[in-house]
Amino acid sequence: MAANYSTSPQTMSSYSFLKTGFNLRTFLFGNRFNPGLIRQTISYGILITLTIMFLLPFYWMINTALKPSDQVFTAPPTWVPNPPMWKNFTDAITNSYVGNQDTGLNMLPIVRYALNTTIITINGVVATLFSSSLVAYAFARMRFPGKKILFLGILSTLMIPFAVVMVPQFIIWNKLGWLDTFLPLLIPHWFGSAYNIFLLRQFFMSIPMDYDESAIIDGATHWDIFWKIILPLSRPALAAVGVFAFVFFWNDFLGPLIILSTPKNFTLTMYLTNFTIPYMRQTPWNLYMAAALMITLPCMILFFFSQKIFMKGITIIDFKR
């Protein structure tokens, strides 16, 4: 008790000693020091710096896309295109030939590539949504033997690199005579994709089971429950998977690269990698960037409009299972 009593004033005094000593904080910020303010300043500082760094490639793309040709090849570069050449965009469209090959098309090549890409993308989105949600439904809301093992099987396919199945698949398409057609880029997506099955199953499991039970008492089949209850309730998850799929198929490169070979069948990404303009020796970077900008625009617009849904979709992932 006595010992206790004697230590306490001592700590008090040593504390007050510190108080009276030199204080860097008050020296720098006076008495109005606010630790939150410093932290905020640092946070915003980092965010603004990184934002500039992340946006620089976009700036460089837009800047170049609007430059007159003679300004593309001057060093140091012009940082603001003067005057902005909006014509570059129409030039990029009208000059969109792949190499010197005559594509034998009755439309501008880039329009054809855009159509090809759109067909592949829309099919991919619809196919992924339908097949993956169907499979996910069974894993989330039905009882059947082998369910656990089969689900593990689905998850483990996430590890299989495309390279392993790429060659045999190519041989199958070759045997079927489907090379250089869209079929290999359309059909396989109707059989569910592992990652999306996983995502949708997570979401379906969060819907209360009572709905199913009362529906079954009312004589509903599983198809009815799937189509009329689960899917309408899962709109946010489906939208998220749909947006993911859109971005994936729009940007897909290796798939089309292996299958498609004649220029008229090319997709936009293949067109971008083959970007040259006949009779021009140097890469016309301004038209190239104009084309790149136009090609990336659909994905960016879709993302801006579906941001909330997109982010919600990511939160579905449950890491604990």
Add this chain to the structure above:
Amino acid sequence: MVKNSLLLKNRKESLRKLRMRETLTAFGFISPWLIGFLVFTGGPIIASLGLSFFSWKMLTPPKFIGLTNYINMFTTDQLFKTSIGVTATYVLIAVPIAQVIALGLAILLNQNIRLSSFWRTVFYVPAIISGVAGAVIWRWMYHNELGMINNLLSMVGIAGPHWLYDKQWALMALIIKSLWNVGVPMVIYLAGLQGLPKFLYEAAEIDGAGEFVKFKHITLPLLTPVIFFNVVMAIIGGIQTFSEPYVMTAGGPQNATLFLGLHLYQSAFSYMKMGYASAMAWIMFAFILGLTILQFKLANKWVYYENTES
């Protein structure tokens, strides 16, 4: 009594029928995946393994050569060794840096910060145009005299390297470009952070814990499953890197960016060495599988699972 047991038997019978029907319906529902798995994944995997023991150039019939493909890979094919080195360097450098930046950004954005959805969009948008378009933009950014990076560097008096044409810098250039896509793990970290229970932080604050203590003892342990998920996915993706080197460097200069994925693609579709490419694909698969299993083993030591009842 007899009637009763008959009823019970009937009921059991009908219950079994019901179960049977549910099982059949369930298999109907998962049949797309089952068929797809057999035709597009399971079958090709076995075919690929088989092919890896053959020499086959598509035009002539395949010839069985045993383990020769695998032996050649590790003895005579210098490019294979190079590609393994390039891929390993890329994964070892790019994955940790990307994860640290992604987690850092997620923590910044998870604070009470203004315009948080604006920042999030800025950091995520590059991921939307990943692949070919992004690679094309960066090829132009890295242009020796006309590109943005060297011109910015020259403003502060640094003579930038030739980036994609410099053996020493090409791989580094691809790694830097890959950090532009850090938004993907970032949003996943952000989702993980938003799911952390508030009461733990409140309790820690009552105990007088500072920011760093809270981060080290609450945020980090609870986030380990998310970190684990991101690291596993990043390594699986990193080993398969293809579009960026294909578009930006085509594997050059002097094979300095010849990724395993690119070497494999060229073996299969430029040189039509289908058997050899399949063998290489299996080595790639083995790397991914081995690393993933290793990570799951190590996970017991550092990944914290809150409740494991399900």
